[in-house]
Structures are given as C-alpha cells and as structure tokens.
Amino acid sequence: MTDVKITWLGHAAFKIEGAGKKIYIDPWLENPQSPLNWQEVNDADLILVTHDHFDHTGQAAEIAKQSNGMVVANVETARKFAELGVPTENIAHGGSGLNIGGSFNFANIKITMTQAYHSTATGAPIGYVIRFPNGINIYHAGDTGIFSEMKLIGELYPLTVALLPIGDVFTMDAYQAAHALKLLKPQIAIPMHYGTFPIIAQNATEFVEYASKLAPETKVVVLKPGEGYNI
Numbered sequence: 337m338t339d340v341k342i343t344w345l346g347h348a349a350f351k352i353e354g355a356g357k358k359i360y361i362d363p364w365l366e367n368p369q370s371p372l373n374w375q376e377v378n379d380a381d382l383i384l385v386t387h388d389h390f391d392h393t394g395q396a397a398e399i400a401k402q403s404n405g406m407v408v409a410n411v412e413t414a415r416k417f418a419e420l421g422v423p424t425e426n427i428a429h430g431g432s433g434l435n436i437g438g439s440f441n442f443a444n445i446k447i448t449m450t451q452a453y454h455s456t457a458t459g460a461p462i463g464y465v466i467r468f469p470n471g472i473n474i475y476h477a478g479d480t481g482i483f484s485e486m487k488l489i490g491e492l493y494p495l496t497v498a499l500l501p502i503g504d505v506f507t508m509d510a511y512q513a514a515h516a517l518k519l520l521k522p523q524i525a526i527p528m529h530y531g532t533f534p535i536i537a538q539n540a541t542e543f544v545e546y547a548s549k550l551a552p553e554t555k556v557v558v559l560k561p562g563e564g565y566n567i
C-alpha cells in the first residue's frame with residue numbers, strides 16, 4: 337500500500353496524496369506540460385501557493401472554489417485570494433494566511449512555511465514543508481535561489497523528498513540545485529520548474545549529473561508530467 341503519492345503536473349505544480357487528503361501545490365494547470373485541465377480538478381482538499389507569480393497562483397482560486405478546498409498562502413497573498421472570491425473560511429487560519437515559520441494543521445497533516453529567495457508582488461516568496469502523520473516529510477522549495485539555511489530546514493524536518501526548481505534564469509540552476517541537496521539531505525529529490533519556458537532549462541539531464549557527483553546519497557527521480565511516484 338502506498339503511503340504518499342506525488343504526481344508532477346508540470347512546472348512547479350504537484351498533486352500530493354496522503355493521509356486520505358489531496359494537496360495541490362502551485363496549480364498553474366495552463367502550463368504547457370500539464371496533464372490536467374483545471375476545470376476537471378474538483379478534489380482538492382488543500383491548495384498551497386508559494387508566491388503570487390502567474391506560473392504559481394495559476395488557477396488556485398478557481399480550483400479552491402470548485403473543490404471547496406482550503407487555500408494556504410502568505411498573509412498578503414491570502415488577502416488577494418479573498419478578493420478573488422475565495423471564502424475566508426476556505427483560506428488558512430480563517431482568512432489570515434500565515435507567514436514564514438508558521439504552520440497550518442489540516443486534519444493530521446502539518447504544513448510549515450519556509451523562506452525562499454525570489455520576488456513576489458504580495459508578501460514574501462516562500463516554500464513549504466508538508467509533514468504526514470506516518471513520518472514522511474516533503475519539501476517544496478517554491479521558486480528560490482540557493483541559501484545556506486536549507487541546511488536548517490533539513491535538520492528541523494528530516495526530508496523524505498525535496499521538490500526543487502532547477503531551470504535557471506528565475507531560480508536555481510542545475511548546479512546550485514544539486515548543491516542544495518548537500519544542505520537539505522533529502523532521501524529523494526524531484527526536479528521541477530524546467531521545460532516550460534524557452535529560456536529555462538529544457539530537461540533535467542545536467543541536474544542528474546551534478547546530483548550524482550555532489551549528493552550521491554540522494555536518489556533523483558525525474559518525473560514526466562502526469563507521472564506519479566509512490567513512497
């Protein structure tokens with residue numbers, strides 16, 4: 337039996353199923369790699385958004401409304417979702433959202449907000465650590481450059497899986513992302529944020545090569561859009 341299943345929906349979008357819940361992260365499902373039409377997504381229990389760029393908010397508001405799901409975002413981005421018509425009771429902490437260091441507990445899943453080094457028009461860019469009751473911890477870095485505190489994230493929440501951007505230009509490139517594995521020390525790494533725009537990396541080949549040299553103890557899993565990985 338699978339405890340947790342991670343499905344890549346292209347770009348930074350993932351569907352994570354575990355503890356009887358379905359979590360969507362950065363659901364930009366109009367991305368050219370997406371295997372899903374957002375109109376078909378009506379099963380989201382939780383929708384996590386890392387920052388307010390279009391390739392991350394995507395169709396989060398629409399999916400929240402049609403799924404009656406709960407949106408998790410930083411304080412200022414949460415306000416934006418309320419303006420877009422997401423009911424405040426469907427936004428984490430009664431519409432407040434949360435901030436770096438804070439957590440939102442949903443059923444028995446713990447969602448903790450971490451820092452990220454990027455830009456955003458509302459609030460601050462962030463990442464998430466998702467902790468399942470069976471001890472599986474998943475880190476979604478959001479869009480970010482590398483930062484040394486990644487070591488602390490891995491120490492606080494020993495990571496089963498790290499979902500890391502590798503595409504360069506807007507985020508870490510393959511070399512930095514492979515080095516980030518030395519800090520985070522996840523058992524498994526899944527690359528993201530590549531292959532969508534012409535100006536970012538088109539495949540994960542370079543990341544796989546760097547990771548095998550810099551962090552051989554981490555298993556790299558390269559998913560095709562729509563493909564799932566069971567833990």
Ligand SMILES: [Zn+2]
Nearest residue numbers: 389391479506
């Ligand atoms: Zn992005």
